[in-house]
Amino acid sequence: MDFEHSPRVTELRNRLNAFMKEHVYPNEHTFAEQVQKNRWASPPIVEELKARAKAQGLWNLFMPGVEHGGAGLTNLEYAPLAEIMGRVFWAAELFNCSAPDTGNMEVFARYGTPEQQKKWLEPLLEGRIRSAYVMTEPNVASSDATNVELSIRAEGDEYVINGTKWFATGAMHENCQIFIVMGKTDPNNPNRHLQQSQVLVERGTPGMIIKRPLSTLGYWEEPHGHAEIVFDNVRVPKSNLLLGEGRGFEIAQGRLGPGRIHHCMRVIGAAQRALEYACKRVENRVAFGKKLSTQGSVREAIAVMASKVEMCRLLTLRAADKMDRVGNKEAKDLIAMAKIMVPQLGFEVIDMAIQMHGAGGLTEDYFLAEAFNYARWCRIADGPDQVHMMALGKQLIQELSAL
Amino acid sequence: MDFEHSPRVTELRNRLNAFMKEHVYPNEHTFAEQVQKNRWASPPIVEELKARAKAQGLWNLFMPGVEHGGAGLTNLEYAPLAEIMGRVFWAAELFNCSAPDTGNMEVFARYGTPEQQKKWLEPLLEGRIRSAYVMTEPNVASSDATNVELSIRAEGDEYVINGTKWFATGAMHENCQIFIVMGKTDPNNPNRHLQQSQVLVERGTPGMIIKRPLSTLGYWEEPHGHAEIVFDNVRVPKSNLLLGEGRGFEIAQGRLGPGRIHHCMRVIGAAQRALEYACKRVENRVAFGKKLSTQGSVREAIAVMASKVEMCRLLTLRAADKMDRVGNKEAKDLIAMAKIMVPQLGFEVIDMAIQMHGAGGLTEDYFLAEAFNYARWCRIADGPDQVHMMALGKQLIQELSAL
Amino acid sequence: MDFEHSPRVTELRNRLNAFMKEHVYPNEHTFAEQVQKNRWASPPIVEELKARAKAQGLWNLFMPGVEHGGAGLTNLEYAPLAEIMGRVFWAAELFNCSAPDTGNMEVFARYGTPEQQKKWLEPLLEGRIRSAYVMTEPNVASSDATNVELSIRAEGDEYVINGTKWFATGAMHENCQIFIVMGKTDPNNPNRHLQQSQVLVERGTPGMIIKRPLSTLGYWEEPHGHAEIVFDNVRVPKSNLLLGEGRGFEIAQGRLGPGRIHHCMRVIGAAQRALEYACKRVENRVAFGKKLSTQGSVREAIAVMASKVEMCRLLTLRAADKMDRVGNKEAKDLIAMAKIMVPQLGFEVIDMAIQMHGAGGLTEDYFLAEAFNYARWCRIADGPDQVHMMALGKQLIQELSAL
């Protein structure tokens, strides 16, 4: 057992931190201004910094293998890097490490045909296009993936797609070129896990209507956004099928583990930064005649905030380590623990940091309000906490009651 | 002791509920659309419904006395009405019961000269104009009102005002005609509570620059908004002084009690509605093969949510009752208790309701996200929780340690 | 709506408080010493103070009617009196208001034959004997009363009782003369609510073995205790049946409401006293060079503790009021809310008071540790919180989803 970073990770952390300090923190205001001008386009500052990061080799760090140009880091090695990226809401994309592209690239790498990889994985790995993962539906509890109702009907050489999806993250982005769409090709299959398939739909395919962006707690998360999408007799060639008919559920399962851990690490980064902001704030703010930092209640709060951040970090690293050793499926207990605890505790830390900033903490003058939204959203993204608690509880009762 | 509403309150509640059902809930979407078109103007639907409510006598219900056309209700009688208004974020204004106008009208009624009342109180009571209360400053902990730094310097027949304020709620509204501004006329007075004065500044006075709106958790709360305002050598006649030089702190204290209780009641209304939405949702949503409402964990959550709402309601009513009997100042312990507990518990209830709605609960398709923002903001508005806890704790220790 | 006590209640509160101050608080140490000498006997101080309280008319205050010598108070009137009694763990008995005798007296008054009332209710009302309610079984989840397995078999003129019970509160007391025993006379009745009956067993009946006392969190709660009881072919005459065969469940339901509210009020009394102790403690304790009471964190904690106590008090009074107006059955929603929230919040208040007392707070030098145990035990007594949450949640979803 050992809690120290390896030399390689230490080196990467140092370089990432330097990049953040030099290029990202000073440009937070620029990003906000550029986005305001052109909501769903990639802000110039993003493209500029992507080029810089790529040139420095801070690129595709998330990608486990090296065969597709990934950095070849383990989950345990990548986790502390994702934490650093999480300190600024839009930073992960600079290193081509942002959801949902990361998960989608893994899907292409693992399940795509050479043609599909050539056409979509390559430009994604190069950061030339963006992608969406179209899974959640407004009318069913989509955390149970077998519930999805979108119809994918085979007809000759084509699939015909009909239905409504929402919370397609990234789909508002005008450079989102490819949509991975989950639906049912065989809705009457007695095996509920073989009814689903995933097909690719290109931007601009007739009948695919990006209906509207969705906000979360007042945030529209430009420029990627979350979209509601209507599929009205959308036709794609059969070669757009991923992996095989009836294997959509399998792909969905394989995609989830790392994504959850990445979310956790980014929430931790946001919470750590909120803690640091809180410390600066209380050290520099006077109320009722003394610095806030001399208040016992403030010190107690800071101590608890830091303890929560550290516990979240350790839990997530432990989950990443287990994924590396025994695989995502076997590590599902620790992934679930991280998914349950980190967004909740991170949310509490950020909430307290806001409180210490007074009314200003709620505004866009600080990164806190947006981080608050991110942590809150993560308690629902990839399945609400309750779904993970139920599954984890069931598994633990089986295991521990048999001891 | 008796927990039943009086016949008068019951009758008013019935009429208010009917109004909400007939006119407000069906127009929530209309309001959103109209606001989007013209952010800082009063949406036509609001003006239409104000006229209707006024015609039905559902008007100025908050106003304790009857001499200025108030409804003559006690705080205890008004509280359950404010709760109903709180179910829709913009509803209180329909009954001319929205902050900060309510507090400002009380200030005019209590401290204004006949001329000031004629000019400003009358149109406010008639709902013809709106007003702002300009107190909070970005650079000092304004929850301690003695900290404010804005300068109000006497010069001949005029006051000259210089400084920066923010979180002037309502100041973005294009019909906000009068600004009550707190500053220091005598910053060197050894008595820190006699340094402040409050003066009136009319919209359009040269040098008063409405610099920008401020968001809270991503919400801009149109059309009233929260503004940052710069005062650059703003000149007003001395007749614009309220009550007297050095009496600004006194006015601030007198203004606060009812406003806090009104916020609490509105949060309770939002939380009660969130609870009702949650019940409908879980009864109509199926996950993993059964209705959410049959899940033990969902039932437990609903039970706790309802218990929290009821406790908040009782605590606030009790505070209102004490205000009626012994005055706002003597009732400050119970006002503080309500201010501490209600936004926190209301926030928890709304948070849980969001969770039960899944990703949709975060969007603007429901009222939940905005209510979440309102409850969170209330934990800072009129002083962060911590300030009230400190004062209440100090008072209680004195009282109870002497028993 | 009105939050003031009636003159009668105010007068009774004053007299009760005076009694506590003069006779009970100064004798807490005496009680502890006497109990230590003779664990399961009534301590002389209790008998002495019972006589005093009876002489002052502070007697049977819990008893709703007047026909059996009750004080004729409503639940709402009695609640604030029970709170005062709850400040000292053994005080309720002094006023003949202690569980389980109160519930048992109500059972006799409501369901007993004149002969049963003559023989058992009279001496109970006079405080000459004590009683037990024998319901919970170790092997089944007894919060679902239909689960009880104890067998009550009719045989000629007698019932023959077999089975094991535990947590028979009061059964260890050497003056516990009568045991109300719940079991099944008709275990195969298709209506699960008609299988049960309740019969009376006198102390000393052959085959009824008081097997052992049970502790809760290390407390044995002498002299009444909680007993495990084995029934080994215990025979009682059929005239010992209460109400009728198959009506045991009905009696159990009727008995529960007031008892739960009484527990809540006593927990509130304990929590209020803990708050007062905490205030005295922090005002008189110095750490790191200053009084604890000047610490911001201490003040915040006191404020929250007091708010919790007040919320619990109001919720319980509201439940009592509803019971008075519409009956225990209709008031079950508010009874459940109080049962869920009060022991939990009271526990948190006492826990914090202990923390403020340091290690001493855990010892028997203060009443805090025993109060902590009482509040914790109340989260399980009369059904664990979860059972009440489930039932309340189910009811609320039905009601509110239909709005």
Add this chain to the structure above:
Amino acid sequence: MDFEHSPRVTELRNRLNAFMKEHVYPNEHTFAEQVQKNRWASPPIVEELKARAKAQGLWNLFMPGVEHGGAGLTNLEYAPLAEIMGRVFWAAELFNCSAPDTGNMEVFARYGTPEQQKKWLEPLLEGRIRSAYVMTEPNVASSDATNVELSIRAEGDEYVINGTKWFATGAMHENCQIFIVMGKTDPNNPNRHLQQSQVLVERGTPGMIIKRPLSTLGYWEEPHGHAEIVFDNVRVPKSNLLLGEGRGFEIAQGRLGPGRIHHCMRVIGAAQRALEYACKRVENRVAFGKKLSTQGSVREAIAVMASKVEMCRLLTLRAADKMDRVGNKEAKDLIAMAKIMVPQLGFEVIDMAIQMHGAGGLTEDYFLAEAFNYARWCRIADGPDQVHMMALGKQLIQELSAL
């Protein structure tokens, strides 16, 4: 970074677990019976199992060095072993790893003269005697060690000791032969950290009166207990001084780190066992017609309990690791985090396990109630949480506000 145990630790864990399974769990009832017969004597089962453990080399595992016969384990290696011991309240002593002897042995090893080591360290290491650490005083906040008031006055060749101490853990044990006593030799020294000294007092020294045992939450923790001790002109030779006059504070500081971590690991062991009991319970208990383990609320609770245990474990291991790498003093931030979070979260886990056991969970039929007491007591032992939060918060604000 690596979360796997080393082969040595794995091997020791296996042997310890086997020992617990074979010898400790089956004897919990025996221990309780023996203790009841002779409260303050070492139960025969303890002596028997100590011999067995010693023979197997499961002995003095806590002792960092090897020069005094310690096992030579790092804190990180010892931590998972202490966790296993913590599963049974009295198990650590079997391996000569119980507080306060562990801390006292470290004091002797680090600060004792060869004579002192010969006389006291040797028999302690062999498990032949027990010891007490006499620090806390009833009248001052002893978490600030500079507050202690006990007088140690030099007089010729002797020290004369006067004052009152309490919560001297282990002092009730009839084989507690040596008491390390903290007091002031130089109360007027302007440097508050040089006023204290620590001296050794042997059992039976005239004037040292073991006044009474103290309970915590109803538990007397026989046979070691917590004692109140009066020193009435107790005289010891000057050779009984530890380290040097004025160095008592220094010894106190050096002693604390490992002890806190050991407490944390034992609490984790208790919480882990509580979790396992809870899983067995819910799998084997039926309520309202179905197994508790099929209830969603139960599964959610189990998931949260397990997550808390895992977070606590990781945090404590991380603290142990930092102690090993940079020393106890530098690791004080992580030690404080563990001390703050682990007893609190462990308490919550055990509390929930009790709830799942119903009334039985509060009794001595399960280990849960005693574990509950232990976790609660740990929130005060070695300084209440608040003291650690204050110190940690202060340190973090300094560090992080300077970033």
